[in-house]
Amino acid sequence: MSTFEDLAELHIAAEKLLMVPAADEWLLRGSDRRLDEAKFRKVMVDLLSAVNRSVGITGFVELVRQVEATADPVTGKVSPAAGAVVLLALEQRIDDSVLEERISPIMVVLSRAALRSMNAERELIGLEPLAVLQKAVIPNEEILFREMFPELAVSVDGYMVTAVGSHAQAITPVLVNAANPASPMAIGPLQRQLRSQVADLTVKRATMIARTETARVYGETAKETQRTNGIxxxxxxxxxxxxxxxxxxxxxxxxxxxxxxxxxxxxxxxxxxxxxxxxxxxxxxxxxxx
Structure with missing residues (x-):
């Protein structure tokens, strides 16, 4: 699975964790669900924007030109080996703090969704919300999320770190083509093509961690909730x-x-x-x- 699929799965995670079985419950929590989704989109955009600011278009072009000679003269594609060189060099240029500071808000958004979903499920079957989940309104949401979903929390950390690599991998062929002396691309069209490339990847793969890792975590939680309550x-x-x-x-x-x-x-x-x-x-x- 590529990292763009991983990042898209985080969006789906928020959807999955906000889902409740009954239609009336869904409607009652519709505004909360939309708010969490909006917040999630913002923190993901902030992450990719920070990566771009950290390296910049000049940094990308400079790295791509180092392997330009290996590009296919017809397709403009880079060999896997040359692409790996660009990828490694790019990752080494990005400060770890650019990624680390954005993990916390992503955790907060997912934790709100998870906590609301779990309490909604309890409410649906006539149980009071769990006391520990009521702490969702205090600042230690990330800590609670990591304690409740340790495997998913580790996955989120990993996704953020590898996001840089896939982001670079997706746009490297565009930059190679733009730097081709035979048909150079002006900065304006290049920027537009890069934006369309990233947007296309996000939309196309935003239908693929709730259907995999998050779905598993949610399923285990629901199963144990049922078992505990005699279902x-x-x-x-x-x-x-x-x-x-x-x-x-x-x-x-x-x-x-x-x-x-x-x-x-x-x-x-x-x-x-x-x-x-x-x-x-x-x-x-x-x-x-x-």
Whole structure:
């Protein structure tokens, strides 16, 4: 998976973690969901903008010219080896702080989504919000997110670090072509082409970490919530145009908690386990004897 797919998956993570099973619950939290998505888009744009400012178009062009001689004279493409040289040189020029300072706000956005989703699920089945999740309004959201989703937090860190590499990889062929003496490109058209290239990658792959890593984390959380509250079985609810794998699993109907396969069932999977709450009552609160 390329890093642009990884970054797009972070956007999908916010969507997945804000999803709740009932339509009325979805509508009630619609404005919150849109706000988190807007914040998430902003921190991701800030990240890529910081990378561009750190290196600059001059830095990219300078590096590309070092391997220009290896470009195919017809296609203008760089060999993988030459591209790796550009990539390595570029990464060495970017200060680690450019990436590190942007990890925290991304964590905050994802943690808000995760905390809201988990409490919404509890509310839907008649349970009070967990006390630890109510701390979402205080400044240590990133710490809470890392504690609750340690594997996902590590993945987020990794995605931010590798973002520089894929960003450079995506636009290097454009710069090689622009620097071709036979048909040089002016700075204006070059900038427009770079912007369209990045935008195209983001949009095309923004439909691919919730369908993979985040979906798995969310699924495990939901499964343990059901088990803790005495819900004994669930069925697979398919999303969109289901594949044969998901259709076969959904056809099995309700299964015991221990029989549930981890989601996602495959890359890009958006299906989810829906609990059987018919005739189910939430656990009674403990009575403290005087």
């Amino acid at each position: 004994t079985r669930s069925r697979l609810a398919t999303a969109g145009d289901p594949c044969p794998i998901c259709m076969e699993e959904a056809a099995r109907g309700f299964l015991s908690i221990d029989e549930l396969k981890p989601i996602p069932l495959h890359p890009n999977c958006r299906c989810d386990w829906i609990p059987d709450v018919e005739n189910w009552l939430p656990p009674m609160p403990e009575v403290v004897q005087a």
